[in-house]
Amino acid sequence: MVSIKEVARHAGVAISTVSKVINGYPGVSIETKNKVQQAIKELNYIPNSIAAALSSKQYGRVALILNPKRQTQAADQICMQYLLGALDMAKELKLDVVTIFASMIAGMTTEEVAIYLRSLSISGVVIYSLSKEDKILQRLIQQRQFACVVVDAPIVNERTTSVSINHEQAQYDVAKKTIMDDNCKRVLYIAGRKDGYVTEQRLNGMKRLVEDLQLSMLVRQGNFSELAARNIALKYARNKDVVVCASDLMAIGAMNALIDMDIFRPVCGFDGITLMGYVGKQMNTIRQDFYGISSRAIQEINSLLNGTEGQEVIMPYDIVKMYYKDIIC
Amino acid sequence: MVSIKEVARHAGVAISTVSKVINGYPGVSIETKNKVQQAIKELNYIPNSIAAALSSKQYGRVALILNPKRQTQAADQICMQYLLGALDMAKELKLDVVTIFASMIAGMTTEEVAIYLRSLSISGVVIYSLSKEDKILQRLIQQRQFACVVVDAPIVNERTTSVSINHEQAQYDVAKKTIMDDNCKRVLYIAGRKDGYVTEQRLNGMKRLVEDLQLSMLVRQGNFSELAARNIALKYARNKDVVVCASDLMAIGAMNALIDMDIFRPVCGFDGITLMGYVGKQMNTIRQDFYGISSRAIQEINSLLNGTEGQEVIMPYDIVKMYYKDIIC
DNA sequence: CTGTTAGCGCGTTCAA
DNA sequence: TTGAACGCGCTAACAG
Numbered sequence: 001m002v003s004i005k006e007v008a009r010h011a012g013v014a015i016s017t018v019s020k021v022i023n024g025y026p027g028v029s030i031e032t033k034n035k036v037q038q039a040i041k042e043l044n045y046i047p048n049s050i051a052a053a054l055s056s057k058q059y060g061r062v063a064l065i066l067n068p069k070r071q072t073q074a075a076d077q078i079c080m081q082y083l084l085g086a087l088d089m090a091k092e093l094k095l096d097v098v099t100i101f102a103s104m105i106a107g108m109t110t111e112e113v114a115i116y117l118r119s120l121s122i123s124g125v126v127i128y129s130l131s132k133e134d135k136i137l138q139r140l141i142q143q144r145q146f147a148c149v150v151v152d153a154p155i156v157n158e159r160t161t162s163v164s165i166n167h168e169q170a171q172y173d174v175a176k177k178t179i180m181d182d183n184c185k186r187v188l189y190i191a192g193r194k195d196g197y198v199t200e201q202r203l204n205g206m207k208r209l210v211e212d213l214q215l216s217m218l219v220r221q222g223n224f225s226e227l228a229a230r231n232i233a234l235k236y237a238r239n240k241d242v243v244v245c246a247s248d249l250m251a252i253g254a255m256n257a258l259i260d261m262d263i264f265r266p267v268c269g270f271d272g273i274t275l276m277g278y279v280g281k282q283m284n285t286i287r288q289d290f291y292g293i294s295s296r297a298i299q300e301i302n303s304l305l306n307g308t309e310g311q312e313v314i315m316p317y318d319i320v321k322m323y324y325k326d327i328i329c
Numbered sequence: 330m331v332s333i334k335e336v337a338r339h340a341g342v343a344i345s346t347v348s349k350v351i352n353g354y355p356g357v358s359i360e361t362k363n364k365v366q367q368a369i370k371e372l373n374y375i376p377n378s379i380a381a382a383l384s385s386k387q388y389g390r391v392a393l394i395l396n397p398k399r400q401t402q403a404a405d406q407i408c409m410q411y412l413l414g415a416l417d418m419a420k421e422l423k424l425d426v427v428t429i430f431a432s433m434i435a436g437m438t439t440e441e442v443a444i445y446l447r448s449l450s451i452s453g454v455v456i457y458s459l460s461k462e463d464k465i466l467q468r469l470i471q472q473r474q475f476a477c478v479v480v481d482a483p484i485v486n487e488r489t490t491s492v493s494i495n496h497e498q499a500q501y502d503v504a505k506k507t508i509m510d511d512n513c514k515r516v517l518y519i520a521g522r523k524d525g526y527v528t529e530q531r532l533n534g535m536k537r538l539v540e541d542l543q544l545s546m547l548v549r550q551g552n553f554s555e556l557a558a559r560n561i562a563l564k565y566a567r568n569k570d571v572v573v574c575a576s577d578l579m580a581i582g583a584m585n586a587l588i589d590m591d592i593f594r595p596v597c598g599f600d601g602i603t604l605m606g607y608v609g610k611q612m613n614t615i616r617q618d619f620y621g622i623s624s625r626a627i628q629e630i631n632s633l634l635n636g637t638e639g640q641e642v643i644m645p646y647d648i649v650k651m652y653y654k655d656i657i658c
Numbered sequence: 659c660t661g662t663t664a665g666c667g668c669g670t671t672c673a674a
Numbered sequence: 675t676t677g678a679a680c681g682c683g684c685t686a687a688c689a690g
Contacts, residue, residue, distance in 0.1 A: 001667090003666090003667055003668085004667065004668060005667080005668095008677095013676075013677080014676060014677035014678070015667095015668080015669095015677080015678090016668095016669080016670075016671090016676080016677060016678085017675090017676065017677070018668095019668070019669060019670085020669095020676095022668095023669085027675060027676085028675075028676085029675060029676090032675080032676080044440075044444075046444050046447040046448050047448060047667090047668080048383075048450065048666090048667055048668070049448055049449065049450055050379055050382050050383050050450045050666090050667080050668095051383050051666070051667035051668045051669090051682095052667080052668055052669075053379050053668090053682095054377075054379050054380050054383050054666090054667080054668075054669095054682055054683070054684090055667070055668040055669045055670085055681080055682055056668080056669055056670090056682085057669090057682065068409055068413065076405045076406045076408075076409035076410075077405045077406075079405075079409055080397055080405035080408055080409060081405075083412075083428065083430075084397065084430060084432075087428060087429070087430055087433065088430075088432070088433065091433050096427075096449075097427075097428070098425075098426075098427075099412065099416060099426070099428050100416070101412075101413060101416055101417075103413075103417070104416065104417065104420050115373075115375050118375040119375055119376060119378055120378065120425075121377070121378060121379045225658065226657050226658065227657045227658050230657065252607070253657065256653070275604065275607060278581070278604060278607050278608055279607055280609065324585070328555050328556045328559065328582065329554065329555065329556050330683090332682090332683055332684085333683060333684060334683075334684095342660075342661085343660060343661040343662075344661085344662095344683090344684080344685095345660080345661065345662080345663095345684095345685080345686080345687095346659090346660060346661075348684065348685060348686085349660095349685095351684095352685085356659060356660085357659075357660085358659060358660090361659080361660080376683090376684085377682090377683050377684070379682095379683080379684090380666090380682070380683035380684045380685090381683080381684055381685075382666095382684090383666050383667065383668090383682090383683080383684070383685095384665080384666055384683075384684040384685040384686085385666085385684080385685055385686085386666060386685090
């Protein structure tokens, strides 16, 4: 492994000079600079990021904490988009990124998680789909020991930025569109998990809509589970005019239930996963740009790492109907 | 940040003693050990892995090179399983893992990729679904500069291990089962991409089957594209008795084409992705344990990093039919 | 069994 | 504008 020392010797200059050239610092004459760059090329020198991190004491690594539901692998698409967005942006920003799945820190206390992250030299964390009940990560955020970006949870403090779409409005919009199309009055709303922040926000959107449009609404927790949504639909859909679901997967479950019951009700979902294109029924849904959201999350963590204060970031969304022919390629 | 020095002082011992305790080396009396561990607890000391890596010159980081098809996000499930398996095992083995998507190194030369990896202090690489045409990564493997594990490509040398199922046999098995059930004679085989190793192996399996069962076979390249498979089926399926596809996604495309043509032909796929459960038709397919395969890949990279020679590892598989009721949860 | 010492490769003063 | 020297936190000989 060729080190900075060898480069220095080869170029006939001091180590610190090479360092300055590498890091683009001023105070090096143009010719010395050329000599050094020449030597770097010739020796095929690769700066050792480990040593650099140690020396400069900037271990600015960021951890991505993802929580893929192992059961519902159909939704893995969301995780992948998050990852792609994050990694692309991280490369651009030259941030070192570590991917951590929730399962890997399950059962640890906040302290243990902190120690684990520190042992990985991590100073910033992006948390995707945090649960309200996840006191461990909540405390981690409160402690302000790490810079945090929380996707889809409205937590902000000096060291914490939140990034998400406006779930309240999005749920309002997609449900309104679906309901207006068929002039529905009685809605069955299949909500997410009680412990989810987005669940609450989306429910609020529905409440506002019900108020605005003078509808009646029955709310049941579907826990983002396709099966639960199916069962809820089987039980309650018959007396309702429309089924609004807080996720695509639940919308699919509900729709399949309706088909089994041999009745028709408009159904709408939330997320915009490709799977929606495969189930043979077009439903309105909210399409989120998970890639863009995650990409933005990394930018935000970078800002935090550079000392910016936490803030709230609202991303855009679309209302769409997903067709098989749009999906297939 | 509390360092080893402070722990040593606090415990009234030498730094090296603390180091030994931390790393579980012998040659420390039980009481000194206790004193040290006490001090570690009290000071809430976290070993700095960066410094440890630098000092021990073991920058044993491993890169996961994934190639998610951005278009066909329905197959992201496979990537996620690969990731989950790899990260879980990496944590167990205390390996530091970096996730790299093919898009991040697209356009680089082999040298540039090598430099990039080195700059990340990477010494081992796991490559998923390598293409035959990917001369850049091929050269990286040939150069033996990094320990490599290649998933689904039959490349082995001193520093390269291959991990995969027996694609030839798997394709043979699943097609045979499908064909025997309906006593088919004329098969349409929709193969993968010409540049894929598995494509060739699976095709070989089909050739052997055709030979053994005295069938006729028409082969077309579907390039793992659902749309291409659809078009091929539309064009050729009518005169055939069965459609065998080299991937689930293609099987879905073909099946939908058959439905549009309003004819029935048995179809079988390959992979075992959940999506198969959603399309309203049961098809035979090969279920691979992507999680297990990836997990094994990490074990193998670990062995290579410890000086073992490369080898070929064959993983098991199942033949299954995927039902919606098995998928939904 | 314990402590001393010499680096690992690099960033960063501070003199020259 | 340059370079020698120190230290980051730790490991690994080696000496005691």
